[in-house]
Each structure stands twice: as C-alpha cells, then as structure tokens.
Amino acid sequence: MTTETLKTDDGQLTIWFDGPAWGDHAKVATVGKCKFPSAKAGTRLLHQAAGKAISAGATGLIGPMEGDTWHSYRLVSDQGTTKPFMMEPTSGPHDQQAFADAGFNIISSYFSASVPMSELPGARPHDTDAFTIETWDGTDPDGLFTQVHDLSCQAFANNPFYKHISLEDFLAMYRPVVPLLKQDLILFARNADGMLTGFLFGIPNYADGLNPKSVILKTYASVQKGAGHWLSYQFYVNAKAMGFDTAIHALMHDDNLSAIRSGLNGADVFRRYALMGKTL
Known part of the structure; x- marks a missing residue:
C-alpha cells in the first residue's frame, strides 16, 4: 500500500x-x-x-x-x-x-452488544443435511486461516468498502493470535462434499485478564443458507460448556442479519461506532 x-x-x-x-x-x-x-x-x-x-x-x-x-x-x-x-x-x-x-x-x-449466557443458546435450529458443523482440531493454523481467507473473500465481496486482501497479508494478521485461540470457539460448516461453506471465529475476551468470563463472537461468514444460524448456536453451546458467562457480539453493522439475530437473542448494546x- x-x-x-x-x-x-x-x-x-x-x-x-x-x-x-x-x-x-x-x-x-x-x-x-x-x-x-x-x-x-x-x-x-x-x-x-x-x-x-x-x-x-x-x-x-x-x-x-x-x-x-x-x-x-x-x-x-x-x-x-x-x-x-x-x-x-x-x-x-x-x-x-x-x-x-x-x-x-x-x-x-x-455497534457491539452483550448478552448473558443464561439466555443462550436459544432454540435449536432445524436439522439439515445441507451441511455439518465441526470444530477446529487445533492443528495446521496456516491451513485453517487459508480456508478462512478464501471463504471470507467470497462471502464479503459484495459488502460495502470491500477490498481484496492477499493470503500472505491475511496470514500475517492472524498468526499472532494463534496462541490465544480455543478450538471449541473456531467452527466450520461443510457441505456433503467437504467444502467449506461457513465459519465462525470466536475468542475469549482476554482484555478481562488471563481467565476471562466473557467470550467474543468476532466474525462469521457463510455462503450456505442456514449455516450462520447453526454456527452461532453451536458457538453458544460450546462457550457455555467452557464456563463463560457473557457473550459479546462484536462490531456488527446496524443493518445486517447478525445485528437482527443479536437483538433476537436479547443482547444489550453497550458501544456504537461510525x-x-x-x-x-
């Protein structure tokens, strides 16, 4: 640049x-x-x-x-x-x-919003044969983020202010956070052919210290109808089992689907951005 x-x-x-x-x-x-x-x-x-x-x-x-x-x-x-x-x-x-x-x-x-885990995960989505949800196995982080890069570029291409990023630059951004990742907070949706059709990236809120009680739903993307709903549901199930008491819905655009879903989950807005x- x-x-x-x-x-x-x-x-x-x-x-x-x-x-x-x-x-x-x-x-x-x-x-x-x-x-x-x-x-x-x-x-x-x-x-x-x-x-x-x-x-x-x-x-x-x-x-x-x-x-x-x-x-x-x-x-x-x-x-x-x-x-x-x-x-x-x-x-x-x-x-x-x-x-x-x-x-x-x-x-x-x-905006960003928070919701108590006691109010999550909400109703279980309908079962589907279109995709399966899996957690990251903790191996090959470069392979993980290569898949995330490819799907992100596809899913976000029509978003306002979109600009392509190279794989090299993308990996450089995410490699530093690899030691902080928790396998059960990194989720994938795959179709019957094993192709990635959605992902969710969550991370503990280490701004609270080494043993945080809040967890951040940072990013998710999907090119398969219904995958986003299932990914977020499984994220809440996993996060609750890990002992987190609050979920942070981070940096959502006022008009997008995740903002609507955040509201339906009873989240309270605590910060706004422009x-x-x-x-x-």
Whole structure:
C-alpha cells in the first residue's frame, strides 16, 4: 500500500492512497492511525490529508480506516461505560469532532452488544443435511486461516468498502493470535462434499485478564443458507460448556442479519461506532 504520514507538534495521521470502493468514487483514499490532542488540531490535519488525497487523484476520503476493512477502522461514536474488549477499535476523545469539523459525515454505523449466557443458546435450529458443523482440531493454523481467507473473500465481496486482501497479508494478521485461540470457539460448516461453506471465529475476551468470563463472537461468514444460524448456536453451546458467562457480539453493522439475530437473542448494546466519509 502507498501511504504517507503527516506528523506535527500537535498530532498525526496516516493516509492510504489506495483505499476500498465507496459509492461512485473512481478513487478513494483513507486516513487512520489518528492522534489528535484537540479537535482543532485534528481538523487541520484532516484538511491537509484531503489536499494530498486530491493531489493523488482521489475523489473520496474515508476514515478512520487503516487502508481497508481487514485492518482497524471506525471511531467510537458512543463510548458507553464498559471497558474496551479485545481487538475492539478505540478512538481519541477528539476524533469524532475533528472529522465532523473537517466536513466528514457518517457513512456507516455499527455497534457491539452483550448478552448473558443464561439466555443462550436459544432454540435449536432445524436439522439439515445441507451441511455439518465441526470444530477446529487445533492443528495446521496456516491451513485453517487459508480456508478462512478464501471463504471470507467470497462471502464479503459484495459488502460495502470491500477490498481484496492477499493470503500472505491475511496470514500475517492472524498468526499472532494463534496462541490465544480455543478450538471449541473456531467452527466450520461443510457441505456433503467437504467444502467449506461457513465459519465462525470466536475468542475469549482476554482484555478481562488471563481467565476471562466473557467470550467474543468476532466474525462469521457463510455462503450456505442456514449455516450462520447453526454456527452461532453451536458457538453458544460450546462457550457455555467452557464456563463463560457473557457473550459479546462484536462490531456488527446496524443493518445486517447478525445485528437482527443479536437483538433476537436479547443482547444489550453497550458501544456504537461510525465510519466517516467526505467527497473531495
């Protein structure tokens, strides 16, 4: 990725000049790694970033986003009262105001919610012959994440702000967390031919310490109708058996199916996030 960091005595940010697709824009840049000691300083840096993006041919600028949605993106728009969970994006107290004052608007909204395990897993989905659910056997993590990469690229290709990521870059992101993974929280759906049709990635919330009582449903994807429902059901069954008392539904888009299912499971929203955009 082509990047440039702007650093002054009162703040810094980084620009990625080859950002993801956004609407009708022919070329989009992103800004991330923002450190704004004040809204005024952040606004000034964002104006400078917009000027550089225009010079590079961009017609749209979005942020906070470290190049694409595979990496850190979004700012916290409603902090709530709970402490951050593992892998949760954070932002400074002046970030949202700085983006707004620099002419950015909210272009996508997200939330995280929690639900007591006592209220899960809910009704068992209907049995099906279309796929089977299995847990990771704990071996060959590169093989695991290669399968996850391939299905992710397929399942997320039509999502807003999608940008392809190479297998090498994808593995580089996930290898550091391998020692933290628990086999029973990594689930797959496979069809009768053994082909991967869905996956769910969960992880204990180690932000609570070495023996956390909350577990994060981080990501799931499916190209098979009904697989997502079964994956989440089995995740809750396994997590409950492991002794977790709270499930965190992490970073869901306001409009997607997982958000609807979270609400049906009785989850309470504890944090909100926003992605900001500006036409140049």
